[in-house]
Amino acid sequence: MVFEPVHNPRVLILGGYGNFGKRVATLLLKDPNLEVILAGRDITKAQQEVARLQQQIPHANITPLQLDWRAFDFKEKLKIAAPHLLIHSAGPFQAQDYSVVYACIDLKIHYIDLSDAREFVTGIITLDELAKQQDVVVLSGASSVPGLSSVIIDSYATKYTELREIDFGIAPGNKAERGSATIEAILSYTGKPFMRLENGRWKKVYGWQNLHRHYYGDNIGLRLHGNLDIPDLDLLPDRYPMLKTVTFHAGLEVPLLHWIMWHMSWLTRAKIVKDWSAFVKPINKLSHWFDNWGTDCGGMFIHLSGSNHDYQPLDIYWTLVADKGHGPYLPVIPSVIMAHKILDNLVPAGARPCLGLFTLAEFDEQIKDWDIYYTVQEVVS
CATH class of the missing domain: 3.40.50.720 (NAD(P)-binding Rossmann-like Domain)
Incomplete structure (x- = not known):
């Protein structure tokens, strides 16, 4: 045909x-x-x-x-x-x-x-x-997920005889243009529980918790990160049955804003605030007070870990930089x-x-x- x-x-x-x-x-x-x-x-x-x-x-x-x-x-x-x-x-x-x-x-x-x-x-x-x-x-x-992330992982997964761990994340620049729908989506799972695969077992984690830093290279530097819930957490273990761990994180460039999100997540866990997305309009408005902070440079990373075809431990680090406000593309x-x-x-x-x-x-x-x-x-x- x-x-x-x-x-x-x-x-x-x-x-x-x-x-x-x-x-x-x-x-x-x-x-x-x-x-x-x-x-x-x-x-x-x-x-x-x-x-x-x-x-x-x-x-x-x-x-x-x-x-x-x-x-x-x-x-x-x-x-x-x-x-x-x-x-x-x-x-x-x-x-x-x-x-x-x-x-x-x-x-x-x-x-x-x-x-x-x-x-x-x-x-x-x-x-x-x-x-x-x-x-x-x-x-x-x-x-970005799972459309792009899966393509990147597929491109390098062929180097492994056993792909055991995938850790990846995104960190937008604070000055890059953002929409209210994106903010509402982020707020919807702030402090909410979800399951992900860690060390071969499904574990409950919470949105915007597990506070840590990730280094994106000299152009971006260190960014604070926290847990995010995405489709890949279900799709990748099905696609790669040998996987033991799949984690995804995201971070805000301005540390103060990220710390605020982290504290907000605890208020949800404590059942003081049920769903932060109900406050998307005032939170979006307040976020623009910080528009002159940070940069327009964002990034994405994917870290694959496992054994290559010679049965030696292999780590692949894929790091993307989006400069001059081009990250939203x-x-x-x-x-x-x-x-x-x-x-x-x-x-x-x-x-x-x-x-x-x-x-x-x-x-x-x-x-x-x-x-x-x-x-x-x-x-x-």
């Missing part, structure tokens, strides 16, 4: 004027043959972002659309817009259901989201048969790569997490225009 790419492809970005959505649009509009629909609840914000992008990219084929995924007429409006692909960036996904996904499948619209919500991403497989029946591609987690790159693959008919129908679905070379091609680079160190003991 010969698969033909979609002609005159049309992509709808839900949450299109948000922190990640507008970056997805910027990258997609590099293709002059692509039509982009920038959708969101606030039509004025959508129109303003469309005007900005048209000024930045003269050939941009982009239109605004008022579209609220929670509204009763969402599916009807989506049918009228008739995109070939919907990219869902209207987070946070921690409390969302699959209503957008069901609508896309029913209308035979391909679907990608940027979710990093553990249950949302891992549960997408329950829609696999339905997506296959409608010949639709559904991908969840096409972001990192979470959107996987969705852009996969959008092109889907529109080129290179992805089989079905619903699945975005795990190892592109190559490190494809990622390298995307970051060449940004101040984003990484180093790799291999240590054989």
Whole structure:
């Protein structure tokens, strides 16, 4: 069977004027043959972002659309817009259901989201048969995790005869642009319990606890880190059955802010504050008091540990630096790569997490225009 790419492809970005959505649009509009629909609840914000992008990219084929995924007429409006692909960036996904996904499948619209919500991403497989029946591609987690993290791990896992430990994390620059949805997602699991694999056993840990420092190299230096709950904590042990430990951490650049988050986590553990995400608006407003602190330089690291094919201990340290405020492009790159693959008919129908679905070379091609680079160190003991 010969698969033909979609002609005159049309992509709808839900949450299109948000922190990640507008970056997805910027990258997609590099293709002059692509039509982009920038959708969101606030039509004025959508129109303003469309005007900005048209000024930045003269050939941009982009239109605004008022579209609220929670509204009763969402599916009807989506049918009228008739995109070939919907990219869902209207987070946070921690409390969302699959209503957008069901609508896309029913209308035979391909679907990608940027979710990093553990249950949302891992549960997408329950829609696999339905997506296959409608010949639709559904991908969840096409972001830094698990979309990018899985590609990096897959690229270096071949060096191991036994991969036993994975420790990885992210540390954004304080001056890098951030969205309220990201803050709300972080607050939703601050101090909340979750399970992760440690030393071969599943252990309960708490969001933003296990306070420690990680060294990202001279450009970034030391950053405070704490526990974060992500889909990879379930997906990676299934993907690599020999794993004994999988841990993920994240940190805020300004130590005072990180210490505040750590203290907030204890208030939740003490059952004084049930859910910090209920206070996202005042907390977001207060966070901007510190906008002039820190830098616009962020990073990501992955540490793999196990035995190589000569049965010697092998540690691989992958460290990425995102400078000049380009860090927020990192979470959107996987969705852009996969959008092109889907529109080129290179992805089989079905619903699945975005795990190892592109190559490190494809990622390298995307970051060449940004101040984003990484180093790799291999240590054989």
